Amino acid sequence: MVHDPVPSLLARATEQLEAEFGALPAFEIGVDTGAIAKVLQATAHRLGDNYPYFHPLYAGQMLKPPHPVARAAYALAMTVNPNNHARDGGRASSEMEIEAVHEIAGMFGWTDYLGHLTSSGTLANLEALWVAGQLAPGRRIVGSEQAHYTHKRISAVLKLEYASIPADNRGRMSVEALETELRKSDVGMVVVTLGTTATGAIDPLDEVLALRERYGFRVHVDGAYGGYFRLIPEALEEPARRAYAAMGEADSIVIDPHKHGLQPYGCGCVLFRDPAVGRFYRHESPYTYFTSKQLHVHPSEHKSLAGDPVHLGEISLECSRAGAAAVALWATQRLLPLSPGGEFARGLARGRAAALELDRRLRQDRRFEPLAAGEPELDIVVWKLNAETKELASGLAQRAFVACAARDLHLALVELPVAWFQPVGGKAGEVEAGMVTCLRSVLMKPEHEAWLDRIWDRLSAACVDVLGE
């Protein structure tokens, strides 16, 4: 592992934080540091039983290491352990959440909106689907068959009917199939995924919005994984660029700072274009809001953006939430503002460049078959192994996955329709049915670009082990 700058940065900031509370009488925390040190050694040993997610040779699942500033800020906040449910439990961190969410909303051109952090993308999506159900009870939710699996489950939890819309051979929602569902006039909300989890496909948001005019339904953008690519339209293909350009027209948006936003887990975000949906969250709480409603003590409360509630728990389905997640996000966005052309955006573009380069090499190597319809839309690459049958190709992918891991290159596996790998424009009826196991690589670390040669060499050598060529 490389030298970790976090402990020394954290030590200095911790002194500052202690000084902030320096006026209080000192007290001892009664702990046995020797015993703790021993337990921590055992803990570190246990943690060794992981894939090395932080390393550029980890190029498998959607796992991106948090930025050092996020790790340090999160750990610093642990001294206070704020709870962003209410100002009573997280005064400073509630302000920081409001500011950080304001910057995220700004990416989509929203200034007057309702939004907050959640503990995950799933919870954030749940809130968006819940609001849709409140606005149009009894109406269905629809999303593409490549939408995240939790939409169907969330709908079941909310007792909303859910229907899957077929996807095309790139994993994008079929607008024709969507319109067929819309003609039944009982669709309350369409979930549009900008960046599907399996392949990074971009649903045609602009076309779905055009249908909204005609059929009247809510449009929810699930950008849990892909939302931040809004910052680099110049690096995307035209259809994806049009979809991202339309994001501000959606009714609600979910984006996960803990996916592409360099945050530790526990950080999703939901945004609603119409702040009036806040009325659905209204509730009475006999205990949590008491103190700070009585005592508006802190001047920062008066700096609140217009229309914000005093307590984030008043606009959130969750009660306790990690204030530390907001602190880490706020600090990260201070260092790396969410601006097109900025360092954060350049980091996204480097992962995307790595994906395009890997895809280019795969296309030139007859051992591999990438998606027939074209190159990756974001930074996820999927490809099957070339073989006579899909069963053989699936077996080879599994063995290649293991052979790569033996060379410290960690990829992922994914089941995809075998038709996606067959030549486009083939005669109808010739398309093979069924699924095939493929290799999948999420190249979401900026370092993946510089490491691509080493990734390729390992992949290539591992495939020699498996294929004998």
Ligand SMILES: *Cc1c(COP(=O)(O)O)cnc(C)c1O
């Ligand atoms: C990861 C993901 C989710 C779920 O988010 P969690 O933070 O894992 O709960 C939802 N939608 C998409 C498109 C995702 O990629």
